[in-house]
Amino acid sequence: MSVPATDLPHVSDVRSELVDEAVQSLDLSGKIRLLSGAKMFSLWGEASIGLNEIVMSDGPTGVRGEGVVGGRESCLLPNATLLAQTWSTAVLEEVGALLAAEAADQQTHIVLGPTINLHRTPLGGRLFECFSEDPYLTGVLAAAYIRSLQSRGIGASPKHFLANESETQRTTVDCVVGEQTLRELYLLPFEIVDQDAHPWTVMASYNSINGVTATEHAELLNDILKKEWGFDGLVMSDWFATKRTAESANAGLDLVMPGPETVWSTSLEKAVRSGEVSEETVDGHVRRLLTLAARVGAFGEHRTWPTDVPGPDSNVRREQLRRIAAQGMTVLKNDNATLPLAKGTGTVAVIGRHAIDTVAQGGGSARVRPPHIVSIGDGLASALGPGVTNLDGVETRTRMVAAPASIVRDPETGTPGMRVRALDVHGNVMESRHFDVAELEVAEDGWLADAVRIELSVDVKLPSPARMRVGVIGPGEWTVTAPGHHESFTVTPHDGPGGGLHRPKSHVSVVPLESGARITATTGPHFEMRVIGLVVTAAARPAAAAIREAVEAAAAADTAIVVVGNTQEQETEGQDKKTLALPGEQDALVAAVAAVAPRTVVVVNAATPVLMPWLNNVDAVLFAGLPGQEAGDAVAAALTGEIEPAGRLVTTFPARDGEGPAWATAPDAGRLEYAEGPRVGYRGWHQSGAEPLFWFGHGLGYTIWDYTSAQITERDRAGVKAVTVALTNTGQRSGNETVQVYHLPTDDGQPARLIGWAQVSLDAGQSGTVQVQCDLRTQRIWNVKEHRWLPLSGGSLVIARGLGDPRITVPLENGQES
Template sequence: MELKYNEIISQMSLEEKCYMFSGKDFWLTRSVERVGIKSIMLADGPHGVRKQEGRGDQLGIHGSVPATCFPTAAAIANSWNPSLGEEIGHCLGEEAASQGVGVILGPGLNIKRNPLCGRNFEYFSEDPYLAGKMAAGYIRGIQENGVSACPKHFAANSQEMRRMASDSVMDERTLREIYLTAFEIAVKESKPKSIMSSYNRINGVYANENKHLLQDILRDEWGFDGFVVSDWGGSNDHVEGVRAGAHLEMPTTGGDSDEELIQAVKDGKIGERLIDKRLDELLDVIFSAGAAVEKASGKAFDVEAHHQMAEKASEESIVLLKNEDTILPLKKGTAVALIGDFARTPRYQGAGSSVVNPTKLDSAKEMTTCFELKVVGFEQGYTRVGPENAELQNKAVELAKKADVVLLYLGLNEISEAEGLERPHMKMPENQISLLDAIEKVNKNIVVVMSAGSSVEMPWLSKCKALIHGYLCGQAGASAMLKAIMGEVNPSGKLSETYPLTYEDTPSAPYFPSRQRNAEYREGLFVGYRYFETVGNEVLFPFGYGISYTTFTYSNLQIENHKKDMENPATVTFTITNAGKMDGAEIAQIYVSAKAPAVYRSAKELKGFKKIFLKAGESKKVTIPLDDKAFRYFNVKTNRFEVEGGEYEIMVGASVADIRLAGSVVIEGTNAPSPYDMAKLPSYANGDILSVTDKEWKELLGHEIPDGSWSRTLEANDAICQLYYAKSAPARLVYKILTRMLDKSLEKGKPDLNILFIYNMTFRGIGKMTGGMVSSYMVDGIMRIINGHFFGGLRQVISGFFKQRKVVKKANRMK
């Protein structure tokens, strides 16, 4: 094993080497100045740099340095434009370097398994191919500046509730095809220098110590050569993490886990050669990112240019969902009533560790003065949180009577989409819909302008003539939206997720979130459109949907079959024509379907896409190559991706439900043995997976269903919110106090993110997130107290406290 930095590593003591695998503080890596190793800083992303001022914390108690707030990933994914992601990434990398940040923690790559996940606004799509391609663009852009991108959260972290204590249980094929493919594309196509492991277990093993993920797949199969960092507080067993392929535990544990690693080497539990190898991999990024930061030191980024980039990003991501009577674009001089609290105070990002302190912020109320509109007035209409306000509503209705068109700004409030919190339902706030009902009675010309980071139910859709959606559009989104409303920009975004009619239609609804320890992914491959297209269920808006102020026609389909070329098995060529009177961009999508599969699959799978700009009347020939992912499936018998030979339908569409051209191609397979007895998997054979039985689930898993139930004995890896199971009365009292504090914050409409973090954190996390104040030994004592052994546990906590003080002193000397 040849080390790139052997000369440096050979000069380091065992203690110095082992201490490099944990943070110096909340955001910095450790340094060993005598051998030339300097600290680098990691900072939150993914849609803006969140470098904290003063003392660091994860959820924003302390303020952060101003940075450009770009639209969130949920918005940018609607652009279907990886090149746009690359431009945004370049700005992010430039800002990171200028602020002394060597690693930006993003982009977020988890799949939108369920619309209620509170962090969906940070993620791209329900489809892994689209998510992977978009993320690869971001990563390329970020790393152009020499700093490191850090795609996250690896892997299968699809719920916020008890995220540190949950076990994502799924079959290997689902893991590989749905939850890992986006990461695979990103790693292979953009070569990120780091990657963040997730909090959860995957099939019983914590992500940060999962050799199957971190070594077998990430390094050996995909060729990843950077370092793996834990999510903050997400390291379970530090020794096992390093052994499995993790490198950096964040934040600092004040020397506690560092000493565990040192002792493990001394005891022969882990070899020093492996320590050297992991350190070599870590140093490669520390040196390269450190050099980039040093080069950019003192160079301020162009605030205005980046604001304009944020506006451009929002313009490309806006989705026009309804336009009855072609009410949009508005004519110049139209008398409009501006109604809705979001018009005055925009909701442009989600809540949690990704919150950016914007360099500037546009609002619709302020920006309307820049457009040729006759604004008859503004009314708030509703409060962000709480019941209907009759006075606000009446004022809004009176204003609506005076306007030709009402621009009604609606959306999900801050409490709906936040890290650490699941949405309770898919509905819009009732007071907003009540306002819509009231206005519709006096003015039929309503344009609803939406702000939300995930799909919502829309039984109210018939009450408005137009619906235009900006998602969470970043600091310049208000201006971009008004440009689209006025026709200065032709909306070109298309949905990167399905909008079901009701939440109950969602394929994962029966299984989300986890009831106790286990998050059971019984729906398997049938996530989002894969389910709806397979079973033929009606949806509100299909995946890939979005309309324009112009029309596009498709013609002249040609499919070239590259036989025996597994990397580029086919090329699809067709012509798109802008048949309307306005310039615009179309997103052409390619879906593949096996005509007679022996291995169960969804009816359609996205395998290619391209965004094409066309002037009015212009035609362009479009060529989209299909890659190695076009026809493959993961075979659980051979433990690798295989290709089933046979005829495949190639469909070119404007959305998954709007197929314009279709042809077929015969693909040569790899002749792998069939992995299933489909007679035992009837639900998966037909896609009807809303009530998968234990017997069928066990058959798909290939082993017994893990028991995820809680008992009256709590463990260090259980969540703090499970204190209601505690045998100790004081512990149950702590649970009641914590729950009441959380409820009060939710009632105010602004979730206390630190309470949420604590509520969902494991007891183990107390030792990982307190900077060395609490050791793992002290956590074990706390668990004894919780489980009814008060005095024995208290003695352990006290003795552990004095022992840990000595460890912290040593850690401080190590710098």
């Protein structure tokens, strides 16, 4: 599945003499200035050498731009696990092209992604942003994404290097990982993307690895990444991750982010003068920076930006994002061919908070502002016609989000959004601005920097009087007023970088409101950088009342579709989960509906495994991920079969909390032991003989597949290079199949591992063959004593639809099926 990138710029492609001349022309302070960020998401320009400013953006699921909230609208893609569930390099190439166009439209040079850490434990809060529990699948898909992005002149930054598989104490945790495990699992995705896609940057993580913080880890940065692998790009720090000057500069870190003031800007020159860091080391960092600048068109030959990029709300983007999301969705269960649903299928009750308030993206730095989010309820109503009714479900959120623009108006203009005013010490208005959304980013160098108090205000638009939750998000000393309500309180920041910038705390009270009611909140600028906003949302209903209404609707309908899922409280940067159970009383809702409905379909609006205690009592389950801006239309296309949801799981689902080879994310005395070694995910499940709820690689699609034969067609001393598989679509519909090849070693100490896969599309009744290219990088063992790779020998190959559904076994002794 790996394709070498031969058409991407290397160091030799950039005029080295131009780089050398620039380095020689700068004095020490001028060179050091370039090695820290200029602002939160940009790098310094230097006119004397022809260097332009370089702009970066967070971007695994969309190009947000330099602002954290309230910026321009951008395409919101399906989340990374949903993209990975396609198992398609073509899809990831399409995603890379889309992101490159979005970045170019925003004059952004570097997209900070993809995130290629592994799903070590299903509790990881940031798994939604990562591809898979398997290092090979992760590396190959990420390489396709990076090749596509960079072939269009936009830099990628695979992250976080290294062993950043959980969020608990992420800035201080010491991840203790054995050498063999590091090589075979956690380094492998980075090795694959370096060899197959040549990324122009790599981002070093916050955590320590075996006692050494990532930004100071000379063995990883200098010895393995730069020297052994020959990485010719730039290593940047994660934001605020760099702790010490000489140690990080000497270890191989090239750029400290963000800026303008960093440990390097304040003390690197002194370290050079004292001899702790050589000027030659600084020159090496600057060379890599200027090489990056040349690649993205900010140094040497400067780039031009396109003017004809389709907008995020354009038909071409909507079609792309709907199709990609639907393709990755995974049919987990489908008794009696319940799915796909036919138009005119009778009456349908769509039930659940996630049908009304669909979660399209995770929380944290990956968040973007989309032009819209199509709810699953609206998508199904549009696709299935007038027989559909939508019904709210039980509460799923405890942390509030900013008020939607649909129910708040700027008191001065009457337009959707919020009024923000900067007040001086006397309460006079220094400046007043309109915001399209009910939240904003407060920065120390922004227009609110000189304000003594900040005032947020909206008028509420409601169809009828209602009890509403009214309050704020974001740290500060707040006063909130509404008709008949006055309250003062303090919201504290989170610990860690940025004080929880991407997941601000909230405070609300229940207030009876009429349409037109004015809500005002004021706060002082006591925290330098934060996101603040107004909350206006309906008061929570008792779960019992919501379930009772759902039961009545389900009993009266021909089909009940219950939409459940996680929110940004579970799927978020900066915080891990405590349980895989769905939040709130969603399990009780599903059970109650399934007890009365003629047939029940569950749509899971979550990126990562959830518990399903009701699984045996429902007819079908569609795992829909976090589907992006076209969420509802994509789910409808999948449920009706307009687009086959041919996705395959990228993570193994436990049946109960605590099951699986790795579980806890909390460090013990600051150390997180990766005690399971290389037995992560399906590798550990298979070796233990335990049965998960759903295996990695599982996915039913909408047809039936018969595997008729398999044989090894290419091999050498290092391992199997190709397997040819014959199969037939014996179902009633055309379909897409993902043929998976696993190596099962005879050595009990070695776990099963995916070594290749291929995809084929066949019409009903059609037979075909597919050649699966197998990667030798998955068929080797790291010898700790000799510090080198040895081939993995013996055992057998299993050709499967996931390890829970093996079809053909091929002994490696003779290469013929058995």
